[in-house]
Amino acid sequence: MATAVIETGERETYLNKEYGIKSWLLTVDHKRIALLYLMGITFFFFIGGFFALLIRLELLTPAGDLVQADTYNKLFTMHGQIMVFFFLIPAVPAVLGNFLIPIMIGAKDLAFPRINLLSWYLYMIAGVMMLYTIINGGVDTGWTFYTPLSTEFLNTHVISAGLSIFVAGFSSILTGLNFVVTTHRMRAPGMTWSRLPLFVWAHYATSIIQLLGTPVLAITLVLVVAERLFHLGIFNPALGGDPLLFQHLFWFYSHPAVYIMILPGMGIVSEIVCCFSRKRVFGYQAMALALLGIAVVGFLVWAHHMFVAGISLYAALIFSILSYFVAVPSAIKVFNWTSTMYKGSISYQTPMLYAFGFIGLFTMGGLTGLFLASLGIDVHVTDTYFVVAHFHYIMVGGMVMAYLGGMHFWWPKISGKLYPEAWGRLAALLVFVGFNLTFFPQFVLGYMGMPRRYWDYSHSPEYQILNVLSTAGATVLAVGYLLPMVYFLWSMRYGKPAPDNPWNAAGLEWKIPSPPSTYNFEEQPVVTWEAYNYDELDKRAEEVPVAH
Amino acid sequence: MFQTMPLWPARASSMANNVDALYIFLLVVSGMMTLLIFIMVVFFAVRYRKRPGHHAEQIDGSHALEITWSVIPFFVFMVFFGWGAWIYFQERKPPQNAAEVYTVAKQWMWKFEHMEGQREINELHVPIGRDVKMIMTSQDVIHSFFVPAFRIKQDVLPGRYTVAWFHPTKAGTYHLYCAEYCGTQHSGMVGSVVVMEPKDYEAWMGGGGNQPLAVTGERLFSELGCITCHRADTQGRGPTLAGIYNKPVLLEDGRTVTADDNYLRESILQPTAKVVNGFKPIMPTFQGQISDEQLNALVAYVKSLGQQPSGQTGGKSIAAARPQTE
Numbered sequence: 075m076a077t078a079v080i081e082t083g084e085r086e087t088y089l090n091k092e093y094g095i096k097s098w099l100l101t102v103d104h105k106r107i108a109l110l111y112l113m114g115i116t117f118f119f120f121i122g123g124f125f126a127l128l129i130r131l132e133l134l135t136p137a138g139d140l141v142q143a144d145t146y147n148k149l150f151t152m153h154g155q156i157m158v159f160f161f162l163i164p165a166v167p168a169v170l171g172n173f174l175i176p177i178m179i180g181a182k183d184l185a186f187p188r189i190n191l192l193s194w195y196l197y198m199i200a201g202v203m204m205l206y207t208i209i210n211g212g213v214d215t216g217w218t219f220y221t222p223l224s225t226e227f228l229n230t231h232v233i234s235a236g237l238s239i240f241v242a243g244f245s246s247i248l249t250g251l252n253f254v255v256t257t258h259r260m261r262a263p264g265m266t267w268s269r270l271p272l273f274v275w276a277h278y279a280t281s282i283i284q285l286l287g288t289p290v291l292a293i294t295l296v297l298v299v300a301e302r303l304f305h306l307g308i309f310n311p312a313l314g315g316d317p318l319l320f321q322h323l324f325w326f327y328s329h330p331a332v333y334i335m336i337l338p339g340m341g342i343v344s345e346i347v348c349c350f351s352r353k354r355v356f357g358y359q360a361m362a363l364a365l366l367g368i369a370v371v372g373f374l375v376w377a378h379h380m381f382v383a384g385i386s387l388y389a390a391l392i393f394s395i396l397s398y399f400v401a402v403p404s405a406i407k408v409f410n411w412t413s414t415m416y417k418g419s420i421s422y423q424t425p426m427l428y429a430f431g432f433i434g435l436f437t438m439g440g441l442t443g444l445f446l447a448s449l450g451i452d453v454h455v456t457d458t459y460f461v462v463a464h465f466h467y468i469m470v471g472g473m474v475m476a477y478l479g480g481m482h483f484w485w486p487k488i489s490g491k492l493y494p495e496a497w498g499r500l501a502a503l504l505v506f507v508g509f510n511l512t513f514f515p516q517f518v519l520g521y522m523g524m525p526r527r528y529w530d531y532s533h534s535p536e537y538q539i540l541n542v543l544s545t546a547g548a549t550v551l552a553v554g555y556l557l558p559m560v561y562f563l564w565s566m567r568y569g570k571p572a573p574d575n576p577w578n579a580a581g582l583e584w585k586i587p588s589p590p591s592t593y594n595f596e597e598q599p600v601v602t603w604e605a606y607n608y609d610e611l612d613k614r615a616e617e618v619p620v621a622h
Numbered sequence: 623m624f625q626t627m628p629l630w631p632a633r634a635s636s637m638a639n640n641v642d643a644l645y646i647f648l649l650v651v652s653g654m655m656t657l658l659i660f661i662m663v664v665f666f667a668v669r670y671r672k673r674p675g676h677h678a679e680q681i682d683g684s685h686a687l688e689i690t691w692s693v694i695p696f697f698v699f700m701v702f703f704g705w706g707a708w709i710y711f712q713e714r715k716p717p718q719n720a721a722e723v724y725t726v727a728k729q730w731m732w733k734f735e736h737m738e739g740q741r742e743i744n745e746l747h748v749p750i751g752r753d754v755k756m757i758m759t760s761q762d763v764i765h766s767f768f769v770p771a772f773r774i775k776q777d778v779l780p781g782r783y784t785v786a787w788f789h790p791t792k793a794g795t796y797h798l799y800c801a802e803y804c805g806t807q808h809s810g811m812v813g814s815v816v817v818m819e820p821k822d823y824e825a826w827m828g829g830g831g832n833q834p835l836a837v838t839g840e841r842l843f844s845e846l847g848c849i850t851c852h853r854a855d856t857q858g859r860g861p862t863l864a865g866i867y868n869k870p871v872l873l874e875d876g877r878t879v880t881a882d883d884n885y886l887r888e889s890i891l892q893p894t895a896k897v898v899n900g901f902k903p904i905m906p907t908f909q910g911q912i913s914d915e916q917l918n919a920l921v922a923y924v925k926s927l928g929q930q931p932s933g934q935t936g937g938k939s940i941a942a943a944r945p946q947t948e
Contacts, residue, residue: 143806216803222780223763227729227805311781312909314892317764318779351670357683382766383777384784387714391707398699402692409691410683412659415666417679422667430663437659441652448702450709451648454641454773457766457801521645523631523770525801528809534797536628609680 087490087589102187103592108173109488110194114201115165116559121208122156123555125149130512130548133541138530146529147214148230152207154217155235159242160201162469163331166338167249167284168197170480171277173488175253177583177590178271180262180599185255189248196245203238207231216527218328221309221320225301232302236295243288243295246334250284253277262582264601271581271605272355275362276341279369283330283337287373291327294320321383325376333372336436336468337365339476340407343429346479347411349579350426351418354606357410364403364410371400381452390449397447404440408433419612423577424498428479431506435471439464442517460520463513471509478505478558486572490589491565497557504554511547515540578615580606634796634817635772636789637713642773644705651698713774716787720755723748724835724918727778728761729804730811735918739832744813746798748790749823755787757883761914766802769815775801781891783883790817839923842916851905860905861898867925872899886921 088105091097098106129149132140141149172190176183184190207213213235215224224232257270257278270278297308298320307313309320348355355361377385377393385393411433420426442464445451455461478501485493519540524531531537575584582599583590603610633639670676723746724735734742748754758767758778767786768775771794776786800811818826843849851860861871866881874897879885888895890912893905912920 138809143809147803147806147808214805220764220803223803223805227763311779317781352672352678354680354682356681357688360683360688381710382775383764384779384782387711390710390714394707394710395700395703398696398703401699402696405695406688406692408659409687412662412666413681413683413687415663415670417681418666418670419672419676419678420667420670421672430667433663434656434660437656441655444652444699444702445645445648448644448648448706450641450644450706450713452706453710453713453775454645454770456775457768518629521630522628523768523797523799525768525799525809527803530809533812608678612677 085587086591087587088592089490089589091592100191102183102191104172104176104183104187104190105488105590105592107190107194108169111164111168111172111197114194114198115161115169118156118160118201118204119165119555120559122153122161123552125153125156127548127552129153130545132529133531134545136530136532136535136538138532141529143529144214147216147527148212150527151214151216152204152212155213155239156204157469158217158331158335159239160197160204162335162473163246164197164242164249165477166342166473166480167253167277167280167334168193170342170477170484171253171273171338172249174484174583175256175274175277176260177586177594178274178581179257179260179265180582180595180601181256181260182593182595184252185260186252190252193245193248193252196241196248200238200240200242200245203234203241207234207238210234218324219295219298219320220324221298221301221315221317222311225298226305226310233299236299240292240295243292246284247288250281250288253281254285257281262599262601266601268358269601269603269605270362271341272344272358272361272365273338273341275365276337276339276344279365280334280337283334283369283372287327287330287334290323291331294323294327297323318380318384321380322377325379326373329376329379330369330372332465332468333368335473337368339432339473339480340365342476342480342483343411343432345579345581346425346429346483347414347433348606348608349483349577350423350429351415351420352608352612353414353418354604354608355410356413356416357406358605360406361410364406367403368400371396371403375400378447378452379456381449382456394447394449394452398444401440401444401447404436408437408440422499423482424493424495424502425479425483425577427499427502427506428475428482431502431509432472432475432479435467435475435506435509439467439471442467454523455520457526458520459516459524459526462526463516463520466513466516471513475505475509478502481558481562483577484583485562485565486576487583487588487590489562489566489569490572491569492572492576493558493565493569494561497561501554501557501561504550504557506554508547508550508552508554512544512551513547515543515547519544578611580608580611631770631773632792632794632796633771634790634792634794635769635774636791637709638771638773638791640709640712640773644709647705648702651702655695713787716755716785717753720753720787722755722757722922724915724922725756725758725767725778726761726914726918727758727765727767727800727811729763730800730807732767732798732800732811732813733915735835735915736827737835737922738827739834739838740827741832744798745816746813747816747818747823747826749818749820750790750793751820753787753789755785757783757785757918759783759887759914759918763804764802765800765804765811768799768801769796770799771796772815777802783887785883790815793817793819793822835919835922836926837923839919839921839926842912842920843923846908846912848920859901861901863924864927867927873897874899874901883921883925886924887917890917890920 213230301308307315309315309317375397378397381390524537572588574587726733732744734746760778760780765778772788774786776784796815798813798815851858852863856862870878871881891909894903897903
């Protein structure tokens with residue numbers, strides 16, 4: 075197939091087919107929509123990151139001296155809301171999933187290209203509403219919107235923030251719907267379920283959660299807004315409501331949402347580990363089943379966020395034991411990635427460095443999750459920095475590592491250009507070191523008892539040293555995140571043209587030109603091989619000298 | 623420098639050693655698991671690095687291995703679960719004879735009321751060696767009572783009582799935090815728990831002049847007119863309250879509930895919610911009429927009824943609660 079392509083730069087691609095703002099804003103090409111998402115997501119990532127830096131600077135000293143208490147409360151609220159709803163949840167599915175799923179299964183586009191564009195518009199409308207909220211003075215409910223604080227006691231922009239996330243939720247639902255239908259209906263001949271790349275399986279599992287979970291969040295936020303406007307008495311005990319009802323509804327979505335964030339990252343890591351080990355994934359079936367297992371059991375553990383909230387003793391026991399059930403498939407995945415490397419032929423390009431980082435940090439994040447699932451420990455460490463450290467190990471150490479690994483892995487395909495490898499490795503190292511320096515001390519802080527969401531800890535100056543370490547780490551982390559931003563942009567203009575398959579990787583996306591043409595495939599591909607057929611690829615590479 | 627950076631909070635309650643023991647166990651086991659993964663990743667990455675003449679060997683997987691690394695972690699996890707649950711059971715079941723302290727949380731303050739009538743704000747004095755049960759409610763939003771040195775935490779909710787208990791073992795002054803975000807001055811909603819030698823505690827308590835909480839409640843009981851219906855004989859329009867605390871009560875819809883703190887509280891604020899069998903729903907609501915402190919006093923009074931001179935349940939003051947026999 076590659077023989078038909080002439081590398082003159084004149085070839086028509088999805089990038090140069092049309093020019094002008096209109097050709098982007100009205101596009102129905104999944105690849106262009108992925109790039110539209112990439113811009114929005116990157117923008118919000120840096121806004122949320124900026125808030126995080128201010129939080130870390132405030133905590134450098136025990137006294138609340140950099141910003142006011144209310145400002146600090148707004149900073150951690152908006153950091154959380156932006157990072158969760160405008161970065162972590164959409165990032166991998168809407169950028170990499172959008173770009174790659176149709177290509178990986180041999181389709182021209184997603185099942186509903188216009189709905190895909192609608193998803194992006196909903197995301198942007200939600201984003202504008204969030205920016206409106208910020209510019210008008212922000213919101214200080216905490217990203218969790220706990221009632222009755224959010225409904226009766228705060229004078230900030232709770233309604234616009236809530237509605238913004240409500241709209242973002244629909245964007246997420248539509249993306250999930252699109253992926254489920256696409257995976258069922260659009261697979262190329264021969265692309266059976268057992269030949270799907272794990273990246274696609276991961277997004278399939280994620281989409282199911284998005285479809286089933288997100289409506290509950292939408293309902294909950296509507297109830298919060300209604301309670302705030304009309305004082306219905308759903309969550310307010312003074313009117314006969316129940317504040318714990320809110321927590322049940324909120325976590326019914328927001329715990330599975332953790333898996334919306336991490337499962338696509340697991341898909342990326344599976345692709346990368348196989349490619350840079352030159353091996354078929356160890357235990358393909360177990361890996362696919364584990365993804366589905368996490369998605370299903372993940373719906374049954376929400377109240378482990380509420381062990382000290384006032385739920386019954388027996389409810390707590392059930393939710394504790396179920397939380398351990400969901401840890402088993404996660405353990406399976408870690409062991410399988412590691413075993414995939416066994417007897418491989420391993421090279422250490424940037425994407426693989428991120429995958430190493432992911433495996434290590436996800437392991438630590440997962441294991442500290444077992445601390446929190448253990449009732450006796452949770453009572454002491456919940457709502458402290460231990461929890462903050464734990465979920466940042468999963469979200470930032472896991473998901474963001476995987477996202478960056480995936481961006482480096484597929485950047486040649488997306489942009490048609492190579493990023494500078496040495497800079498890539500340096501950034502990966504900075505991110506890893508900066509991350510651990512930022513968040514490891516927080517485990518210790520949490521066990522010592524420092525509560526989260528504290529603006530001022532001058533009553534407990536013994537926490538300062540660890541906070542200084544954490545803030546120092548955050549600055550390293552910031553540099554690590556800015557670097558890829560700079561050299562990716564640089565590479566778009568100055569980078570070397572990327573060959574069709576720079577990694578000699580398996581998968582349909584590497585059999586088409588970089589960057590792809592608008593309809594991805596010149597003719598309908600027919601799949602006759604299993605996923606991750608690296609033995610065949612390597613054999614062929616030895617027989618025929620690399621074409622490019 | 624490191625002297626100023628402790629890695630543990632003080633251990634000042636009977637629960638602290640239990641929790642720390644489990645924590646250390648979890649640290650060791652998960653440390654070993656992490657180390658195992660790290661060593662495997664690093665060893666494979668070096669041993670099987672790409673080099674001329676070296677080829678990957680394709681392995682599809684192994685059902686035996688998949689089962690091994692599902693089942694073994696599962697059993698390890700069940701130990702984590704069981705041990706944690708065992709501690710939680712103790713944390714959630716206050717001893718029968720525990721002394722009681724009523725707690726009202728509000729933005730951004732902790733108010734404590736001892737059964738003897740002493741009131742404290744943001745400071746709680748307790749003696750070594752007594753079980754202390756905190757009966758807590760909030761006047762506004764959700765707060766959380768957190769004493770790291772005791773390893774306990776319990777959310778404090780508006781509209782109901784939640785309970786936490788501890789058994790102090792070491793004299794000292796310990797941090798008390800609000801652990802549930804509660805608005806502007808959340809990080810200012812801090813205080814201290816002062817654990818004292820019993821002798822010092824007696825001296826502190828002897829400050830005197832306070833009216834016991836149940837006596838305050840008794841006065842309110844007649845001032846608010848409760849006494850006209852809830853008479854000591856069985857002739858009143860409302861059920862008699864003597865001795866009902868922690869006893870089962872048959873409701874008019876056939877259900878049976880236990881007349882615990884939360885039931886008493888609800889029956890004062892929403893009298894028609896759970897009406898006792900044989901009585902009419904004629905009691906007016908006191909929602910908005912009385913403060914949380916007055917409500918606590920009324921509940922304390924009802925609990926004290928029918929259990930003098932030394933009943934086995936509820937309403938114990940710290941001074942009256944017997945020290946645990948060592």
